[in-house]
Amino acid sequence: MYPVIRSALRDLSNLPGWQTDRHIIVFESDDWGSIRTSSTEAVNRLVASGIDFMTLDASRYSYNDALETPEDLTALFDVLISVKDSNGKPAVFTAVGLVANPDFEKIRQNNFEHYYYEPFTVSLGRSDECRHSFDLWKDGLKMGIFIPQFHGREHLNVHAWMHALKNNHKETLDVFNEGMWGYVNSFYNNRKINYQEAFNIHEPGEVKVLEDVLKTGLNLFEELFGYRAKLFVAPNGPFPNSLEKTLAESGISFITQAKIQKEPLGGGKYRRVLHYIGMKNKWGQIYLTRNCFFEPGSPEKTDWIDSCLSEIKSAFKWNKPAIICSHRVNYIGRLNIHNRQYSLKQLKYLLERIMHNWPDVEFMSSDSLGELILRNKSR
Numbered sequence: 001m002y003p004v005i006r007s008a009l010r011d012l013s014n015l016p017g018w019q020t021d022r023h024i025i026v027f028e029s030d031d032w033g034s035i036r037t038s039s040t041e042a043v044n045r046l047v048a049s050g051i052d053f054m055t056l057d058a059s060r061y062s063y064n065d066a067l068e069t070p071e072d073l074t075a076l077f078d079v080l081i082s083v084k085d086s087n088g089k090p091a092v093f094t095a096v097g098l099v100a101n102p103d104f105e106k107i108r109q110n111n112f113e114h115y116y117y118e119p120f121t122v123s124l125g126r127s128d129e130c131r132h133s134f135d136l137w138k139d140g141l142k143m144g145i146f147i148p149q150f151h152g153r154e155h156l157n158v159h160a161w162m163h164a165l166k167n168n169h170k171e172t173l174d175v176f177n178e179g180m181w182g183y184v185n186s187f188y189n190n191r192k193i194n195y196q197e198a199f200n201i202h203e204p205g206e207v208k209v210l211e212d213v214l215k216t217g218l219n220l221f222e223e224l225f226g227y228r229a230k231l232f233v234a235p236n237g238p239f240p241n242s243l244e245k246t247l248a249e250s251g252i253s254f255i256t257q258a259k260i261q262k263e264p265l266g267g268g269k270y271r272r273v274l275h276y277i278g279m280k281n282k283w284g285q286i287y288l289t290r291n292c293f294f295e296p297g298s299p300e301k302t303d304w305i306d307s308c309l310s311e312i313k314s315a316f317k318w319n320k321p322a323i324i325c326s327h328r329v330n331y332i333g334r335l336n337i338h339n340r341q342y343s344l345k346q347l348k349y350l351l352e353r354i355m356h357n358w359p360d361v362e363f364m365s366s367d368s369l370g371e372l373i374l375r376n377k378s379r
Contacts, residue, residue, distance in 0.1 A: 021319055023316055027092065161181055
C-alpha cells in the first residue's frame with residue numbers, strides 16, 4: 001500500500017469517537033501470565049517432527065514467548081520508570097493478562113475426558129526461573145507502572161483443544177506432551193479454529209460454556225489481585241457480542257475491541273461490527289480501540305519507532321488518545337535474551353522520542369482512560 005494512502009486511511013480511522021485535546025499515551029500489552037513455549041528444545045523437537053511453528057509471525061512467539069521471569073519484569077520496569085511524563089509520572093503498561101493455564105497432568109490423568117485449569121501463579125511456581133515472578137507483578141502494580149487487566153481465563157479455545165485431544169489428533173497430542181498448545185495448524189472437526197482464539201465458536205451453543213469461562217476467570221482475577229477487572233480484551237479478536245452482558249454483570253466497564261470486529265456466529269460464519277473509541281453498548285460499557293502498534297520483536301521489516309510515532313501523530317491530530325498495542329513477546333528474554341534486550345532498547349527510545357515530540361504527554365492506564373471518558377464525554 002502506498003504511504004499516502006496508508007496515511008489517509010489511518011487519519012480516516014481516527015475521525016469518529018471521543019475527543020480530547022490532551023496528549024494521552026496508553027500502552028496495552030497482551031498475553032501476560034499465559035504459557036506459550038515450554039522450551040526452545042521442545043519447539044525444535046516438534047518442528048523436526050513436521051509440526052508447523054513457522055508460518056507468518058508464529059516463529060517469533062514460538063522461539064521467544066514464555067512465562068515471564070523476574071528478570072523480564074525488572075528490566076521492563078527499569079525502562080518504564082526511566083521516562084516521566086509532563087506530570088512527573090512514569091510510563092505505564094496495562095498488563096492485559098490471563099489468570100489460568102491448563103493443568104496438563106490432571107487432563108492427562110483423566111484421559112482427556114475433562115478439562116482442568118490452574119491459576120497462572122501455580123504455573124509460575126512450577127518453574128525455578130519464574131517462581132518469584134508474581135512478586136514482581138505486585139510490585140509493578142504498587143508502583144503504578146504495571147496494571148493488570150483481563151484478557152481471559154486462558155489464552156486457549158478449550159472446547160476446540162479438548163475435542164482434538166479426545167479424538168487423538170496427533171499434532172495436538174504431540175504439542176500437549178511438550179506442555180504447550182499453541183501452533184499454526186489448529187484442528188477442530190475439519191474446521192480451522194486457532195487454539196489461541198479463546199472465544200471463537202464452532203456452534204452457537206458453545207456461548208453458554210464461555211459464560212462460565214468469563215465468570216470463573218473474572219472471579220479468579222479478583223482473588224489474585226484483590227480488585228475486580230474493569231477492562232477486557234478478547235484473545236486474538238473473535239468474540240460473540242452476546243457475552244458482553246456477562247462481562248457487564250461481572251464488573252467489566254471497558255472493552256478494547258478492533259475498529260472492525262470479526263464476530264463469530266458459528267459454523268465458520270462471521271459478521272463485521274464497527275467500533276470507535278467512546279462508543280457505548282446497551283450495557284453501558286465503553287469501547288476503546290487501538291490506533292498504534294509497537295512490536296519491535298516482529299520479523300516484519302518495519303521501523304517500529306517511526307511507524308508508531310506516525311500513528312501517535314495521527315491520533316493526536318484528530319484529538320484522540322494514542323492507544324498502543326505491544327505484546328508481551330517483545331519483552332521476554334527467558335528463551336532468547338537478545339529478544340528482550342533489543343525490544344527494551346527500542347521501547348526506551350520510543351518513550352524518549354514521544355517526550356521530545358510532545359512534552360505535554362500524559363501516560364495513563366487503559367482503565368484510567370476509560371474512567372476519563374465516562375466522566376467527560378467531550379474532553
